[in-house]
Amino acid sequence: MLRRPSPLAALGSACAMGWGDRVPPRHSATLAAVRPPGPVGIHSCGGTSARTHGAAARVTGMERLGLGIGFGLVTGGVLALSAIAFTLQYAVSRIPNLAFGELLTYGAYTGYLASRWTHNLAAAAAAAALTGSVIGWAINAGMIEPFLRARVRTSAIFIGTLAVSLVLQNIILLAFGGTSIAYPLPPEDSQRVGPFIWTPRDEQSLAAALVVMLLLYILLRHTKFGKALRAIADNRDLARVSGIQAHRIIELTWGLGGLVAGFAGFVLAVTLGTLTPTFGFTFLLVTMAAAVAGGLGRPQGALVAALLIGIAMEVSALYVDASYKLLIAFGLLVLVLLVRPAGLVAGEGGRAAA
Amino acid sequence: MTAYLTALATEGCIFSIMALGLNVIWGWAGDLDLAFYGYVAVGAYMAMVTSIGRLPAPAQYVLGWHLPFPLAALIATASAALLALGVGAVALRRLRAVYFAIITLSAVLMLQTVISDYTPLFNGFDGLYGMPQPFNDTLHLAPQAYSVFFVGFALLCLAVVYVLLDRLSRSPFGRALRAVREQERAAAAFGRSVYALKLTAYVLGAALGGFGGALLAASQGAFNPTAWPPTETLDLYVAIFVGGMGNIRGVILGVFLVLVLFQESTRFVPALWGNPNVSAAVREILLGVMILVTMRYRIQGLWPDGAQRVRRPARPAAGTRPVLLEVRGLSKRFGGAEVVRDCSFEVREGTVVGLIGPNGAGKSTAVELITGFARPDAGVVRFAGREIQGWAPDRIARLGLIRTFQLPHEWPGLTVLENMILAAPAKGRDAIWRPFFAAGALRRAEAADRERAADLLDTFGLLEHQDELAGTLSGGEKRLLEFARIAMAQPRLMILDEPMGGVNPVLGARIADAIARLVALGVTVVIVEHDLAFVERVCDVVIVMALGTAIATGPLPALRADRAVIDAYLGEAAVHA
Numbered sequence: 001m002l003r004r005p006s007p008l009a010a011l012g013s014a015c016a017m018g019w020g021d022r023v024p025p026r027h028s029a030t031l032a033a034v035r036p037p038g039p040v041g042i043h044s045c046g047g048t049s050a051r052t053h054g055a056a057a058r059v060t061g062m063e064r065l066g067l068g069i070g071f072g073l074v075t076g077g078v079l080a081l082s083a084i085a086f087t088l089q090y091a092v093s094r095i096p097n098l099a100f101g102e103l104l105t106y107g108a109y110t111g112y113l114a115s116r117w118t119h120n121l122a123a124a125a126a127a128a129a130l131t132g133s134v135i136g137w138a139i140n141a142g143m144i145e146p147f148l149r150a151r152v153r154t155s156a157i158f159i160g161t162l163a164v165s166l167v168l169q170n171i172i173l174l175a176f177g178g179t180s181i182a183y184p185l186p187p188e189d190s191q192r193v194g195p196f197i198w199t200p201r202d203e204q205s206l207a208a209a210l211v212v213m214l215l216l217y218i219l220l221r222h223t224k225f226g227k228a229l230r231a232i233a234d235n236r237d238l239a240r241v242s243g244i245q246a247h248r249i250i251e252l253t254w255g256l257g258g259l260v261a262g263f264a265g266f267v268l269a270v271t272l273g274t275l276t277p278t279f280g281f282t283f284l285l286v287t288m289a290a291a292v293a294g295g296l297g298r299p300q301g302a303l304v305a306a307l308l309i310g311i312a313m314e315v316s317a318l319y320v321d322a323s324y325k326l327l328i329a330f331g332l333l334v335l336v337l338l339v340r341p342a343g344l345v346a347g348e349g350g351r352a353a354a
Numbered sequence: 355m356t357a358y359l360t361a362l363a364t365e366g367c368i369f370s371i372m373a374l375g376l377n378v379i380w381g382w383a384g385d386l387d388l389a390f391y392g393y394v395a396v397g398a399y400m401a402m403v404t405s406i407g408r409l410p411a412p413a414q415y416v417l418g419w420h421l422p423f424p425l426a427a428l429i430a431t432a433s434a435a436l437l438a439l440g441v442g443a444v445a446l447r448r449l450r451a452v453y454f455a456i457i458t459l460s461a462v463l464m465l466q467t468v469i470s471d472y473t474p475l476f477n478g479f480d481g482l483y484g485m486p487q488p489f490n491d492t493l494h495l496a497p498q499a500y501s502v503f504f505v506g507f508a509l510l511c512l513a514v515v516y517v518l519l520d521r522l523s524r525s526p527f528g529r530a531l532r533a534v535r536e537q538e539r540a541a542a543a544f545g546r547s548v549y550a551l552k553l554t555a556y557v558l559g560a561a562l563g564g565f566g567g568a569l570l571a572a573s574q575g576a577f578n579p580t581a582w583p584p585t586e587t588l589d590l591y592v593a594i595f596v597g598g599m600g601n602i603r604g605v606i607l608g609v610f611l612v613l614v615l616f617q618e619s620t621r622f623v624p625a626l627w628g629n630p631n632v633s634a635a636v637r638e639i640l641l642g643v644m645i646l647v648t649m650r651y652r653i654q655g656l657w658p659d660g661a662q663r664v665r666r667p668a669r670p671a672a673g674t675r676p677v678l679l680e681v682r683g684l685s686k687r688f689g690g691a692e693v694v695r696d697c698s699f700e701v702r703e704g705t706v707v708g709l710i711g712p713n714g715a716g717k718s719t720a721v722e723l724i725t726g727f728a729r730p731d732a733g734v735v736r737f738a739g740r741e742i743q744g745w746a747p748d749r750i751a752r753l754g755l756i757r758t759f760q761l762p763h764e765w766p767g768l769t770v771l772e773n774m775i776l777a778a779p780a781k782g783r784d785a786i787w788r789p790f791f792a793a794g795a796l797r798r799a800e801a802a803d804r805e806r807a808a809d810l811l812d813t814f815g816l817l818e819h820q821d822e823l824a825g826t827l828s829g830g831e832k833r834l835l836e837f838a839r840i841a842m843a844q845p846r847l848m849i850l851d852e853p854m855g856g857v858n859p860v861l862g863a864r865i866a867d868a869i870a871r872l873v874a875l876g877v878t879v880v881i882v883e884h885d886l887a888f889v890e891r892v893c894d895v896v897i898v899m900a901l902g903t904a905i906a907t908g909p910l911p912a913l914r915a916d917r918a919v920i921d922a923y924l925g926e927a928a929v930h931a
Contacts, residue, residue, distance in 0.1 A: 096452045143646070152653055154451065155386050159595050162588055163645035170635040170642075178631045285459070292456045327467045330460030337457060338444070 063195070068315030070196025074271065076310020077209030081264035082283060083290035083302035084216060089136070089257040091233035091297035092250045093144055095154060098161040100261065100287065102168035105280030107132040107262030108269035109172060112183060125208075125266050132262015133255045139164055140254035145247075165281065172277040181275040205267045212260060213303065219256075220299065229253055233297055285326065286313075289333040295343020305344055308332065360501045366614045367508035368569045369593070370606045371515050373613075375562025376590045378519070381600035381659070382528065383555035384535030386451065389441060389458035391587040392465045393560040396437055397430040397567025398577045399469070402482045404429050409484060414473040423488035427568040434564020435557050442556035446549060462587075470579040481578020488572050508569060512606075515562060518790075519602050525789035526775075526800070531555055532600070533765045533776050539727070540763035544777050544843055545751035546784070554786050589613060592641060596648050598655030607657050612644070659767075679724070679755070679847055679880070684733030684743075685902075686716075686723055693719045695902035697733070701847065706869065706879045708889040708910070711899035717882045718760070720899065721849050725757045726750040738846060752779070754846035760855050762832035766825025770816060770835060773824045774807035775800070777839040807842055814838040814868060830861040837868040841875055848872065849880045854888050866892050886910070 086100050111128035115121060143164060147157050188199040198206070220226035228249045231239040240246045268283060269275050290309050294301025312332055313325040336344055372394055379387045403417040405426040421429070445457045470479045488507065490500055522528050533541045534548050542548050571577050597608020617637060648655065679701040686694040694716040701707050711717050722728040724735050726747035735743040742750050765773055788796050811817045814834045819827060824835060833853060840848050853865055862885075869892055873879060883889050889896060890910050898906045898919050906919045913919050 096455070147649065150653075152649065155380070155384070156595070156599075156649060156653060158386065158455075159591055159645060160649050162591075163642035163649075166638045166642035166645075170638045173631050173635040174639075285463075288456055289460070292453060296452060321471070323471070324467060327464050330463055334457060334460055337453060341453070 064318055065315065066195030067197055068318045069311055070193075070198060070202075071317075072311030072314035073196070073307070074198065074202045074206050074310075075314055076307040077206045078264055078268050078271065079283075079286060079290055079310045080303045080306035081209050081212055081260055081267070082287045083294065083306045084213070084299045085257040085260035085264065086284075086287050087291040087294065087297055087299055087302040088229070088253055088260075089140075090291065091299075092229065092236075092253045093140065093148065094236075094297075095144055095148070095157050095161065096288065096296075097139065097144070098158065098284070099139055099164040099168060100161075101280035101282070101284030102165055102172075103132045103136050103258050103261035103280065104265030104268065104283055105169065105172060105277065106135055107265030108275050108279065109176065110262070111266035111269060112181065112275060116184070121270075125263060128266035129259045129263040132265060133259035135168070136258020136261065137251060137255040139258075141251060144254075145250065169277055169281060176277065178277060183269055183273050183275065185270065185273065201271060205271050208263075208267060212263065216260070216299065225249065225252065286329050289329045293333045293336040293344055298343065301344050305336070308344075357498065357501060360505045362614055362618060363505045364501070364508050364573050366610045367505070367512045368566055368573060369590070369613050370512050370609045371569065372563050372566035373590045373593050373597075373605050373609045374515055374519055374602055375559040375566060376587070377559075377594050377600065377602065377605045378531075378555050378562065379559035380591070381594060381605070382523070382531040382535060383552050383559075385446070385552060385556065386455040387458050387556070387559070388455050388587055389462040389465075390560070390563055390590065391582050392462035393434040393438055393563035394567035394570065394586075395465070395469070395577070395582040397434045397564030398571035398582075399476045399482065399567075400430040400433040400564070401426045401568035401571045402485050402577060403476065405486060406482060406484045409477070409482070413477050413480070413482075415477045415482060416475060423486075423568075423572060427565060427572075430568035430571075431561045431565045434567065435561035438557045438560030439553070442553045442560075446552050446556060466579055466582070477578075479579055481576060481581070483576035485571050485575045485577075487575075504573060508573070511565075511569060515565075516602060516606070521789045522786065523602060526784035526796070527551075527554075527786050527788065529768070529772055529776055530784040532768055536765035536767045537763045539747075539759065540765060541776075542727075542747040543725070543751055543757050543759075543763070544839070545748050545756075545779060546776075547746070547748045551784070558786065592645055594655075596644060596655060598657040598659060600659030601655070601657055604655050604657030604659065608655070611656070612641070616641070616644070679878075680734075680736040681720075681724065682734040682736070684720065684723055684735065685731050686719055686728065687731055693902055694723060694730075697899070697903045699897045699904040699907060701878060701880055702895075704873075704876070704878055705894045706873060706881065706892055708893035708896040709880055709882045709899065710884070710886065710889060710896055715899040716902040717899050718851060719902075721757060721851055721882060725755060725849060727757075751843075751845075754844075755849070756840055756843050756845040756847075757849040758836050758840070758851055758853065760852045762829070762836050764824040764827070764832050764835055766823065768824060769821050770811065770824050770827070771804070771807055771820040773835060773839055774811060774842050775803050777842040778803045778806070779843060803842075810838045810841050813871060814841075815864075830857050830864070833857050833861070833865060834868055837865075837872060840877070841872055844875075845877060847878045847880065849882070851882050852884065853881060854883060854885045859885075862888055 082104065085103075086097065089095075089097055089100070107128035110131040111124040114127035115124035118124065139161070143160055144157060147160060152160075185201070188201055190197050190199045190202075193203070220229065228239070228244045228246075231242070231244055232246050232249055232253075236246060265280060269279070272279075286309065290306040291302050293309065294303070294305035309329045309332055312328050316328045317325055372390075375393075376387070376390045379385050379390065401423075403415055404419045404421045405423060406418070407420045408418045409415070441458065441461050445454055445461070469476055472478060473480075476482055487500060487504070489503075493500070493503065495503055530541065530546050531551055533544075533546065534551050538548050541551075574581075593608040593612045594605050595608070596612050597606070598604025681700065682698050684694055684697040685692065697716065697720055709717050709720070719728065723730045723733075723743070724737075726742070726745050726749070730743050733743060734741055737750070737755055738753060740753065742753065742755070765776065768776070808817065808820065811820055814837060816827075816831065816834055816838060819831065824832070827835060837853075850869075853869070854862060857865060866888070869879060869881070881889065881893060893910065895907065896910045896913055897904050898913060898916075906913055906916050908916075
């Protein structure tokens with residue numbers, strides 16, 4: 001009998017499961033809090049998504065849509081952070097970073113450790129962001145930039161980022177084992193906010209995402225660093241000959257991207273309630289879908305696409321089996337690319353495709 | 355022990371076939387396809403549903419036929435190819451690089467979700483089992499003997515695939531593919547349809563993947579969605595990358611080294627600290643380190659894709675008939691800016707025409723519009739009596755209008771002689787089937803091309819470099835190669851975009867000489883150039899462009915007196931000249 005265990009089995013199983021494992025616990029809890037638990041069980045499509053389904057079936061169509069959009073905003077908010085960070089790193093180096101998911105993972109695990117020691121979510125968030133930042137900076141300085149300078153083919157560097165991802169991911173696997181870790185957080189009641197139903201934690205993560213995005217906007221639009229970053233994204237060589245210290249800006253961008261990614265990883269882990277070594281890599285797939293649909297290298301595009309994808313995934317999860325979420329995300333991406341090959345927010349002249 | 359070794363050898367052969375398929379897509383055509391393992395899976399599933407017959411009751415799946423293995427494998431291969439045709443036709447048309455990678459990734463994720471969820475197709479998540487051992491219904495071998503037989507069978511399959519691909523890699527098809535990989539725009543400028551070539555490569559690669567899948571199903575007897583996480587494709591990438599991207603021998607080496615030897619050896623890492631994942635984790639960490647070490651110290655892989663030698667010898671080229679290019683009312687707007695605005699001019703047969711104008715006058719855009727690299731918003735381009743506006747660049751090139759680029763677009767990873775041969779009119783010679791059918795005619799045509807190529811290289815003073823990779827030439831030599839390539843293509847009209855750009859001015863005389871040679875061969879020439887001294891030396895007629903439109907035409911000395919021209923451009927230059 002010849003059955004080769006996949007060398008990437010750890011990655012693989014996460015992919016095979018899709019992003020479905022992200023959904024249920026929180027949302028079904030949310031719904032259960034809204035409506036007293038009743039007999040559900042008509043839907044046999046498995047586990048918690050069935051409960052989501054069943055509970056949601058007892059609210060009106062419009063309410064249900066509102067629920068989905070509410071969840072979608074929370075998911076989309078985290079996704080937007082992650083996609084913007086990804087797209088910024090891409091913008092300055094033009095390399096899709098497959099090790100990006102590990103920035104989320106490391107952020108989340110650091111946040112977990114920090115919150116266990118300090119019992120302070122703010123400290124945990126800071127630690128998570130800092131870890132992501134350091135690793136993001138190191139990936140660029142240690143691998144991407146040297147290979148770019150050596151004029152290595154883009155596709156080879158792409159494979160290189162995969163290698164980095166393998167190494168980082170399996171270090172976590174060695175250190176923490178493969179089983180999922182529960183994030184120790186007190187349960188919360190959810191409340192109605194207009195048409196949406198959120199827990200305080202949902203509101204916090206949405207607010208955090210908004211604040212970070214606002215800060216990023218100011219940074220990119222109104223500072224010298226932001227201008228330099230956009231100049232490099234537009235034309236690296238031209239920026240360099242116009243006296244911009246491209247090297248420093250690129251390093252800073254990777255650090256900044258890591259900072260945001262680490263933070264996003266932490267927020268994601270808190271909203272999910274669990275951690276696994278592959279959780280970042282799995283989220284990377286959706287992140288890439290959002291970043292690409294938005295037009296790679298364009299933060300505004302990533303934001304719009306992330307919200308769109310987040311909402312589409314959560315709304316769809318109320319109607320069809322949650323395991324189709326990833327499918328919805330990618331289906332949306334394919335649709336966008338077929339209509340607008342350079343992404344949703346391709347600027348004039350559409351240089352994003354490069 | 356023998357059982358273990360035969361199992362390893364079988365595995366190596368099957369994965370080699372798959373890796374060779376992916377190598378056609380990535381190593382030759384340069385496309386980052388992440389859907390590849392989907393084609394393997396489709397092959398495996400199709401082989402099974404056409405040969406396992408009916409499974410007991412709770413299992414649900416289509417067909418349930420009892421075909422013999424060769425037929426099942428054929429259907430498997432064809433199904434994978436068909437699916438790839440569909441995916442490739444959409445994804446390859448407009449998307450490049452990262453976008454292509456991500457679209458193919460989504461395609462395979464969707465495929466997997468559908469197959470896992472929809473039981474009537476391939477029994478959903480539980481998958482299929484009970485694949486009969488190929489040929490054993492006639493052989494009736496004992497398990498031990500059969501496994502030896504199966505290694506032999508897998509090896510035979512690998513050998514056939516190897517011979518087929520080896521032949522293809524040295525054929526015009528293989529060469530054209532590598533040209534597309536190295537420099538897409540140049541390949542199009544010389545009449546190669548990038549899309550058709552890439553799609554052909556994609557379908558061929560997927561077909562090999564499907565065939566590999568059929569073999570995999572036969573060797574394992576069962577197949578289900580957990581056996582093919584989409585990330586499995588990345589494994590094959592690692593093997594190709596470490597072995598030597600593009601080189602079929604290197605790829606096989608990579609598979610046996612990385613996927614068989616390396617992975618097996620790390621399986622013996624003990625489980626430490628009660629963590630059952632240690633062995634798997636250590637294996638993957640080492641795999642990652644191995645990729646990074648390869649990148650750092652031997653980026654081309656252990657056994658790189660070497661320069662393909664082409665043999666040479668001698669005969670003169672025939673002249674071609676010069677024709678007229680007519681441009682009427684050409685316009686193009688990018689966003690708010692109208693870069694080319696109602697531009698009209700004509701180029702007479704057998705002349706050398708200079709196209710000059712200040713920076714931003716729209717010269718380069720006009721060239722892009724005429725040669726099909728950009729689509730005009732309005733206007734007519736008539737070449738050789740046909741309206742060609744809006745045509746694809748490769749189609750225009752085949753009509754005999756060839757351009758150069760501001761920077762030389764040689765195919766750096768191909769030899770100088772290969773660069774030349776690729777420039778010869780394709781005439782369907784790089785069709786994938788040609789090395790297998792009508793091979794004699796192909797050989798004769800190739801021999802004639804080689805002669806002409808060597809001859810032209812001699813004329814342009816590059817013969818001594820013929821077996822060097824074009825990427826290693828100096829800037830001036832690359833420019834000369836570009837001209838030699840054009841001469842090889844026998845165009846009726848060529849448009850040179852700043853031939854003196856990036857060239858040591860000392861070489862000016864040599865370049866002018868090269869252009870004169872091309873004219874002597876009967877080629878009409880349009881030169882876009884800033885160097886007015888050079889233009890004056892080479893061109894009979896000059897067209898002046900300013901603000902997106904042609905404002906004057908005539909011999910340069912006469913234009914120096916033209917008021918409009920002086921205002922627009924020459925004033926300053928004429929004083930300095």
